[in-house]
Amino acid sequence: MWVFEPTANLTDFERVSGLKDSWSSFINDLYERNLYGDGLRELQSWGRSDSDLRVYNPASMPILSSSELKNVFWSALPTSFDEQFNNTDEKFTYLDQRQRFNLQDGSSVITRIQDEYCEWVVKRNSDNKIIEVIFTSEPPEYYNFMFYTSQESRDLLVDVYRKITEIPSITIDDLVDRSGEYDWYNLYNNEFAVHMQQPNNTLSAQVNIVSRSGILRVNRLGNPITDAQGLIRCGRYGDEARQSDPRIGDAINKFSRENRFITIENPVGLYMSDVDWNGWETPDGTSADAFWTVVRGSQDAEPNKSYIVRAVYSVPESKEYTVSDIKIGGEQIEFGAQIAARINVRVGVLVSDPQQIPLPRAIGCKGTSPFSLPAPAVVTPSSAVTALSGTPSRMNTNRTRGEM
């Protein structure tokens, strides 16, 4: 039986009986909602079916044996605010602080605004020198899940918070809003970056973008849309201004066009992969990477095998200097954003060989009225025995899967 592992292979859930299984169900539900819900519904509205999906839920269909891990990388430093500022210091000041999510809506949440699936919090001393920068790529769903699953898991949530913040006095009351719901913007998450809180930095967004970007698209003339910008505008997944979303969508759509089957690697998550240490200088010549501590998840010498979801950059007190005394490219570190600019984030997907089955059929853009669609222009070489024929039970859920 397929099991979705907890993000970054974290072991917290092992402390509560049945919690890992529940998490696996939760991720399965994400797939069902985004892939077989949103994605399939859109296909069906164009007269297509699930045979036109190439992204799949590994709980529904075994991972194809030929599958290889492919990654998409991008920088943790957002670029979507670049045009709001004509000055880097102002931009970094903005990025380092929590902001109103929707500037036009005075009632919208105040949140960390960092939107590349990596958020950070800067701690300063009384001299305004940086003593610590905390980075997180932990999805909010992981914490939501602990809050809403059971009393035991709720206790676990408090315990995880206590461990991460090193504040043993935290209680569940500190983590809820006035309605008693779990509050992403509670004091401790705000101050310690326990998990991501920018409303779109979620596992749901990740599964949604991967699921929906795998759908092939054509314009009104019936011509295939194959470029990153065209795809994200047509498919309306993610945020075009980010680095990550158009790039992820571009990669997934390309795999679909090549008739490959795609699923997100297990454990599902978005991960910090590595840090570029070129040009860092510390006051005493200590290697700057000595002060980088991966707290949750794991770091590998090969970035595509790293699963970092929490890391801290801080200098031990014994050194008698601070993070702000360290230079990157000759500049003293005055902002967490300077470090974020050196961190890469990745998403990994498992991609099969091209399959000897008809190519998925394309549809028009999301939100447009269905129009008459041409037959697929290209079909991969036909084969008497297709890769999937004879295995109709691959998808083992109750849903209709079309004629695949």
Added chain:
Amino acid sequence: MLEEPVLNLDDIQGNVLPGFKKDSQHFLFLQIVDPEPARLWLKSLAPRLWTAREVLAAHSMWKAMRLKLGHEPDNLDFLFLNCAISAQGLAKLGVPGIEEFDDQAFKLGLEERAASIGDPPRGSGEPGAPEKWMFGAGFHRPDVLLILATDDLDWAVRTEEELITSAEQQGLQLIHVDRGRVRPGKLAGHEHFGFKDGISHPAIRGRRSTAPDDFIEPRTWPENSTFDIYRSRFAAPGRPLVWPGHFLFGYLRQKGDEPESSRPNSEPPGPAWAVNGSFLVYRRLSQNVQGFRTFLTEVSETLRQNGFDPDLTPERLGALLVGRWASGWPVMRDPNVDRGEQELGENYFTFTEATTVSLPNDPYPLNLPDPNGLICPFAAHIRKVNPRDDATDIGSKEKTFQKLLLRRGITFGPEIDQPQAERGLLFVAFQTSIVNQFEFLMNDWVNEANKPHAEGGVDPIISAVRNTKISLVNGTNSFELPIPGGWVVATGGEYMFVPGIRFFTDIL
């Protein structure tokens, strides 16, 4: 489509736009030892500095004569002169407002930034580390750069001597001279590893006058409507149209990921006197030609022996690493055959998508789609520094327009028949953000194995990363090619500013 701005060609220095394009270019690096006479001397240079309009006119005249004569004119030459000043130099001259530049790289200078763009760290003692440079580090950081260019080497040498004598009498001291010279005969335009260089340049958006089509960069697409898909984004095959604010202060930059549009109020931040100026990156790069050639010979032999490709030649291996054959012909258009120098089609290709429409009189195969780096490796130099239609780690291909540079480099040093002599490239590039253009290309793409393409490998030609690997694919065969690196080593340089001519007359 927004109207393209009229550029002030009477103020912009001519090497920024359109570039000197002369066979000899001498770079004189000076330090200011006595600021007041130095200021007066620099001010006195103003009438001698060639403007963009003058250099454009000179080029036009030269081309007209070549057309008339049927060969290059023997007795028509010009001696162009331009001047750049470093942040340190501006400070010594007491020029106010340097802090209004946003670009920390310019303000700190190349030496401070060298390690972050991949050079060995300061103090490491390794080749390429700043303490090994001929100039640009420690007490040898330049304040002023004079660029003089002509086809006549003797004229360049005489002028160089005159300028040095004059400058040293008035508060400046020469610290270094680089004499660039194009390679002889048919190798002109080729860098020392043998590859034709300077093929792919962005085209600056802008007009010479208020006439609607008086574009500085000619639009050369055939009139056939088949090519209409390219006109709004490209001046010519492979020449993306880039808003002038990415190269010149005082002008607008691109709006988001829309290359056709400029963004209101997006002039690059800087002092008022920076208008019509540009940041200049100067890197003196020494090339180990023999080492590179030996590598190609030995490794191609290995790859033939191990069955990767029984027909692999050193030339083809080199082409895979660069992305072009030595002639400049793109691997994307012919992965197995060097078609020789073909100016018409050498820049007409894409990477991800197929090109489907032939240019008139271009008989050679068009490129097939290569979204997986199977025809042209992701690590190939030209795919690293200009990924064209590839989506990248920063998003869609439209964002790449903002990362491009105006390159004006030239080779230096004798041919390989003098094996002990030094040779290489004097890399010169103009932009309005060293951080977001030159340094971005070096940090994020050249030296990063996972950017702009995941798991693509570092740039095997210019990356300073040693002992790395890149993937080569031949049909169903793939090979992880070890790249020892180190064939290109920095030996000096500086980040400088090339102001408009009015800076010399009105500000100094």
